[in-house]
Every structure is written in C-alpha cells, then in structure tokens.
Amino acid sequence: VSIEGLRLAVPRGALLGDTLDLLDRLGVDTSEVRSNDRKLLFEDAGLVTMRPSDVPTYVEAGAADIGITGKDVLSEQAERHVYELLDLGFGPCRMVFATVQGDNPAAEALRRLGVMRVATKYPKIAARYFERTGRQAEIVEVKGSVELAPLTGLVEGIVDLTATGTTLRENGLVIREEIAASTARLIANPVAHKLKAAAIDRLVERIRAA
Amino acid sequence: VIHPIPSGTRDVLPDEMRELRAITEAIRGVFESSGYGEIATPALEYETVLTRGDPRAADPAYKLFDEHGNVLVLRSDMTIPIARVVATRYASSEPPLRFCYFAHAYRSVRPQRGQAREMLQAGLELVGAPGPDGTAEALSELCAGLDAAGLENYRIGLGDASLYRRMLDRLAVPDGARPQILHELVTRDFVGLAREVEAHKHEELVRVPQLRGGVEVLEGVPEAAELLAVHELLEPETAGRVIFDLGLIRDLDYYTGAVFEVYDAALGAPLGGGGRYDDLLGRFGRDLPACGWAMNVERLHIARVGEGR
Numbered sequence: 001v002s003i004e005g006l007r008l009a010v011p012r013g014a015l016l017g018d019t020l021d022l023l024d025r026l027g028v029d030t031s032e033v034r035s036n037d038r039k040l041l042f043e044d045a046g047l048v049t050m051r052p053s054d055v056p057t058y059v060e061a062g063a064a065d066i067g068i069t070g071k072d073v074l075s076e077q078a079e080r081h082v083y084e085l086l087d088l089g090f091g092p093c094r095m096v097f098a099t100v101q102g103d104n105p106a107a108e109a110l111r112r113l114g115v116m117r118v119a120t121k122y123p124k125i126a127a128r129y130f131e132r133t134g135r136q137a138e139i140v141e142v143k144g145s146v147e148l149a150p151l152t153g154l155v156e157g158i159v160d161l162t163a164t165g166t167t168l169r170e171n172g173l174v175i176r177e178e179i180a181a182s183t184a185r186l187i188a189n190p191v192a193h194k195l196k197a198a199a200i201d202r203l204v205e206r207i208r209a210a
Numbered sequence: 211v212i213h214p215i216p217s218g219t220r221d222v223l224p225d226e227m228r229e230l231r232a233i234t235e236a237i238r239g240v241f242e243s244s245g246y247g248e249i250a251t252p253a254l255e256y257e258t259v260l261t262r263g264d265p266r267a268a269d270p271a272y273k274l275f276d277e278h279g280n281v282l283v284l285r286s287d288m289t290i291p292i293a294r295v296v297a298t299r300y301a302s303s304e305p306p307l308r309f310c311y312f313a314h315a316y317r318s319v320r321p322q323r324g325q326a327r328e329m330l331q332a333g334l335e336l337v338g339a340p341g342p343d344g345t346a347e348a349l350s351e352l353c354a355g356l357d358a359a360g361l362e363n364y365r366i367g368l369g370d371a372s373l374y375r376r377m378l379d380r381l382a383v384p385d386g387a388r389p390q391i392l393h394e395l396v397t398r399d400f401v402g403l404a405r406e407v408e409a410h411k412h413e414e415l416v417r418v419p420q421l422r423g424g425v426e427v428l429e430g431v432p433e434a435a436e437l438l439a440v441h442e443l444l445e446p447e448t449a450g451r452v453i454f455d456l457g458l459i460r461d462l463d464y465y466t467g468a469v470f471e472v473y474d475a476a477l478g479a480p481l482g483g484g485g486r487y488d489d490l491l492g493r494f495g496r497d498l499p500a501c502g503w504a505m506n507v508e509r510l511h512i513a514r515v516g517e518g519r
Contacts, residue, residue, distance in 0.1 A: 062478020079320055081479065084399040185401060191473045191480065194367045194453050197422035 002046025003028055004199035006192070009059055009067030011052035012037075014163070015184050018090035019068050023047075025210040026203075056080040056187065065192035066200065071182040072161050076122045083193050085204055086186040093163040095125060097177040100150055104176060106157040110135060116156045119149030126159040129179050147171040218319040218327035226511075230330070233510055234312050236358035237332050244351055246310035246334050251291040253314065257281040262493050263290035264464045272316055284316035289464070289487065289502055292335045297494035305338020305498055312507075326508070333484070333504030340499040341486055342436060345468045346443035348484065348501045353448045355505070356472065360514050364474045364481070366451050367422075368437065369458025371465035371485060374419060376433045381412045395419060396459050419457030427454050440468055464490045472505065476516025481509045 002008075003026055010019055010033070020030040028045055041048050048064055053076075055069035060080045067082075072095055074084060097118075099106050109116040115136040120126045123141045130137040140155050147167060149155045161182065162168055165175065186207065188200055215221065222230065241248065257273065260283050272284040285291055288311050300307055312332050319325040332355070336348050349366065356364050374395060378388055387410070394402035400420060407415035414431075421427040425441050428434040434456065441449060453473075460469045460483060469485030484503025491498045 060478065078397070082398065084401050087401045189478050190398070191475070191478055194422055194455055194473055195365060195475055197453065201420075201422075 002044070004196075004203045005046070006065040006196060006199055006203065007046050007048065007063075009055045009064035009069075010047050010049045011055055011067075011069050011184075012049050013052055015052060015068065015070060015091045016049075018088075018184065022088065022090075022207065022210060026206055053077070056082055059187050059189050062189045062191055064189070065196060066186060066188045066203070068184055068186055070161075071180075071185050072122065072125070074185060074187070075180065075182075076124050078124070081190055083188040083190060084185050085188055085200070086207060088184040088186055088207070091182075091184040093161050093182050095122065095159065095179040095182060096162055096168075096175045097129070097157055097159050097179060098150075098162075098168050098173045098175050099157040101172055101174045105150075106176070109156045117154070118157045118159055119146050119155040120159040121146060122159055122161075125179065129159070147173060216327060218325055220326075230507055230511055233359045233514070234330075234332055234507060236360070237355045237505075238310075238312070240351065240354045240358045241310040241334060244308070244354070246308040246351070249292070249295065249309050249311055250313065251285070251288070251295060251311075253284055253316075254282045255285055255291060255294075257283045259294055260285065260290050263293055263490055264462055266463060272318070286317055287315050287462075287504060288313050288331060288333060289335060289490070289504070292337075292502075293490050293494050293500070296337050296491060296498070297496040301496060306344070307337040308334070309337070310334040315504075330507040331482070331504040332507050332510075333482075333502060335500060335502035337491065337500040338498045339501065340488070341467055341501065342439040342443055344499065344501045345440045345486060346448075348503060349440070349452075349470065350445060350448050352470075352472070352484075352503055352505075353451055356510075359505075359510050360519050361474060361510065361517065362519075363476070363517055364451065364472055364513070365453050367455040367458050367471045367473060367480075368440070368452050369455045369469050370434065370437055370467055371458075371460060371469045372467055373431075373433045373437075373456060377414065377418065377431075380432065381410065381415065383407075383410050383412075383415070391415070395457065396461075398459075421456040422453055425449075425454060427456065431456065436467060460485060468501070470503065474513035474517070476513045477509060479509070481513055482506050 020033060023030050032042055033047060052069045053073050055067040056077045058064045059067040059082050070091060106116040115138055117138045117140055118126055119140045119142050123139045126139050142149060146158045146160045150158055193200060274282050276282055292309055314328050315331050316328055319327050334351060336344050391406045394406050404416045418431055428438050458469055464487045465485040466488045467486035471480040471483035473480055482505035486501045488499040491500055
C-alpha cells in the first residue's frame with residue numbers, strides 16, 4: 001500500500017537508508033526496495049527511485065506527487081516550481097569552499113590575477129556565492145571527483161558537499177569557508193499540492209509525528 | 211534537410227490544428243454568448259507602454275529597435291495591451307466593458323527546460339466590474355469556457371494576492387523583515403518561511419499560507435473576507451470546482467485581490483490563471499477596477515488528451 005495514495009520519488013545514494021527507515025515508520029513496505037537495487041519503479045508501494053538530482057525534475061513535472069531530496073539539490077535547481085514542505089533532518093552535510101592546505105592559493109590568485117578558478121558539481125550555488133561575497137570566480141563544472149581538480153592545477157579551489165570532511169582531508173584539502181548547511185527535504189508538485197491537499201497534509205503530519 | 215526553429219517554438223500541423231481549433235471555437239462560443247467582444251492588438255508594443263503596467267512586464271520579453279530607435283517589445287501577456295486599449299479607445303465608454311482574445315504571448319525561456327517562448331492564450335478581461343461580483347462573473351465564465359473546451363476534471367485554485375501582506379500588517383511584522391518572508395513564500399519554501407517568521411511568534415504566518423481546501427479554510431482568517439464574499443456569489447457548479455488556496459501566488463505584480471489558477475490532474479503545471487488588477491487601468495489614465503484570466507490553449511489540449519478525450 002502506498003502512502004496516502006501518493007507517488008513518492010525516493011533518492012538513491014546517501015539519503016536512501018534514512019528515507020527507507022522513515023517510510024518503514026510510516027508503515028510502507030520497503031523490503032522490495034531494500035533487496036533490489038536494479039528495479040526503479042515499485043508500483044505497489046507508490047515509490048520511484050532515482051538519483052537525488054533527478055527528484056525535482058520528476059516532481060516538478062508531476063511524474064511523482066512528492067519527493068525527497070537534499071537542500072543542496074534544491075538550491076542548485078532553484079528555478080524548479082516545487083513546494084518545499086518539510087525539513088526531514090536527516091542526511092546533514094555542508095556546502096563548503098576548500099583548497100589545498102597551507103597558503104591559500106585561491107586568495108593568492110584573486111589578489112594577483114583578479115580571478116580564481118573553482119571546480120564544482122554545483123555551478124549555480126558556487127557562482128551565486130562568489131557573486132554575493134564580491135569575488136570574481138571562473139566556475140569549472142566537473143561531473144566526477146571534484147577533489148582531483150585542485151591537486152592537478154586545474155583550479156585553485158572547489159565548492160563541494162561534505163558530510164564528515166574525510167574525503168577532503170584524505171586528498172590534502174582544507175575547508176576555507178562554509179557556504180550552507182543541507183538536510184533532506186520533502187517536496188511536492190504544485191498541482192498535486194492543491195488537488196491532493198488533504199493526502200499531502202496528512203502525510204506531513206504523520207512524518208512530523210514519526 | 212533540417213532547418214531549425216528557435217527552441218520553445220513549434221510548427222502546428224493540420225491534425226493538431228484541427229483539435230486546437232475545436233477548443234478555441236468552443237471557448238469563443240461561450241465568450242460570444244456572454245457578451246465578451248473579441249479584440250486583437252499588435253504583438254509588438256512600445257516598451258514604455260508595457261512597463262507602465264508592470265515594471266517587470268517587459269523584462270522577460272523580446273526587445274528590438276524600430277527605424278527611429280524606439281524600443282519595441284513582444285507582449286508577454288494580453289492584459290496590459292487591453293488596459294492600454296481601454297484607456298485610449300474607450301476613454302469615455304460606460305463600464306463595465308467585456309473583452310476576449312485568442313492571441314500569442316511571448317516569454318523568455320530557461321535553457322533546456324522545454325518551455326514555450328510563444329504560447330497561444332485564450333482569455334477575457336472584465337473592466338469596470340468591481341469585486342466580488344466581477345470576480346464571480348469571471349470565474350463563472352472560466353468554468354463555462356473549460357466545460358466547452360471538453361475538460362471534466364479541472365479544479366480552480368482561488369486565493370488573494372493581497373492576503374498575506376494584509377496579514378503582515380495586522381500582525382505588525384516590521385517592514386525590514388518582510389522582503390525575506392515574502393521571498394520564501396514566492397519561492398514556495400515553507401521550511402524557509404517557518405524559519406523566517408519564527409522570531410515573530412505568530413503561528414498564522416506559516417499556517418495560513420498552507421491552507422488549501424473548501425470554504426471552511428477561510429474561517430478565522432479576517433483577511434479572507436473578500437474571498438468569502440466571492441464564494442457566496444458563485445453558482446453551485448462553479449463553487450464545486452474551487453479549491454481555496456491561501457498561499458496562492460501569481461508571478462505578476464499587478465494583481466491586487468482575488469487570484470486563481472486552473473489545475474488538471476493530467477498535467478503537472480497550471481493550465482492558466484488570472485485575477486483582479488484594480489490599479490492597472492489607473493496607470494493608463496482610466497481608473498477602473500478589473501479582473502481577467504488567460505488559459506494556455508496548448509495546455510488545455512494536453513489536459514484534454516490526458517483526460518482521454
């Protein structure tokens with residue numbers, strides 16, 4: 001049985017475990033999702049699984065009524081027309097600006113060259129942040145391991161998400177600035193938010209109580 | 211050979227055109243029988259005229275220069291052009307005035323979002339009929355138009371563009387805190403809204419804009435008196451379509467009172483919307499209350515197909 005007759009977009013990856021635990025507490029049978037990481041659509045449970053960054057796409061289009069994804073994803077895709085209903089509290093992490101340890105090469109580049117190069121998977125968050133803090137930055141968008149970019153001289157700094165800071169440390173990087181904190185959020189499609197208002201409100205109440 | 215057209219624009223071929231035409235003809239019949247006269251205005255307007263109506267009206271549109279160096283803009287909706295027509299061509303006519311249109315409007319798009327740059331709108335403007343009666347008439351015409359277009363499962367979200375601002379006034383929320391609070395509301399972020407209003411200790415500020423449902427959600431909200439008055443004037447079949455939504459936000463600044471959007475479960479985005487803009491005509495020199503709406507004809511078509519018709 002699905003939750004309140006709604007279709008929920010579930011993020012695979014770091015948020016999956018906490019999301020499924022929450023669904024268990026709401027009485028949703030998640031055993032099939034847990035045991036099968038290739039299947040994507042679980043019609044009986046009303047669940048669809050996908051990358052966290054795809055959740056706003058499906059929810060905005062109404063292919064899922066509601067979804068769970070990180071605030072980092074929502075900030076990067078700020079133009080999506082979705083309602084942000086609830087801070088679920090799990091999956092805490094920070095968006096940070098980091099460079100190699102020792103002298104700060106980004107500050108040096110900024111002082112002498114007038115611009116610093118920054119690699120990130122979050123080009124919009126990074127561009128907004130440096131614009132807001134009055135610094136010129138050339139944003140280099142990468143898809144894979146961002147930590148590699150400053151070690152090879154591609155850039156002077158990176159903007160990335162970190163939970164514990166271990167990966168940064170292991171690559172000899174230090175956090176210079178904290179940009180934002182992020183946790184998992186419950187989002188809703190704007191049309192479902194009206195047409196299924198009662199079901200969505202009941203779900204929000206049940207999650208608050210869970 | 212492939213000769214491209216701009217993203218967000220499209221060609222319409224006969225099969226689709228026939229279906230679109232059936233929708234617009236059905237709606238035109240409704241307008242005609244209710245005394246709404248069809249008008250057409252130029253797709254190009256002077257920028258100075260559009261920004262008189264709404265400073266942002268020319269912002270997302272396409273601009274070009276004419277041979278004298280004047281800035282021309284492709285209209286982003288029909289409401290401001292019709293306000294201009296009323297003030298210039300109907301300067302002394304006895305209100306109310308009833309107009310309808312079937313016209314293309316132009317918006318800028320964000321890359322790779324599949325949004326339309328050019329969209330066909332069907333809409334009406336009721337000028338000189340104040341709320342709540344004028345609002346009720348516009349809503350009743352809206353239902354008649356959607357019924358004629360062949361939609362069965364649509365609903366109308368009805369809210370008030372001034373409701374939250376009036377509530378901030380009543381609760382004496384300081385001016386300095388308001389831009390950030392309104393930003394959270396406009397960006398539909400209730401987590402951010404709860405954070406911003408926490409210091410002001412009024413649970414209404416986060417509870418009321420999340421109220422959606424029947425007329426009972428208006429109870430205990432003093433700012434909803436106008437919506438209640440509209441509800442009392444609605445015919446039962448129209449009232450049955452309405453979902454009151456006290457957090458409803460439209461993205462244009464000229465709305466002053468009741469605002470509405472049309473939803474259909476077949477589509478993840480509204481089919482169109484409208485509302486009251488009682489100050490707009492005054493900016494063009496004829497101070498009349500007004501109300502109107504526009505439906506996106508292509509979305510009506512998608513919803514109709516999605517409903518299985």
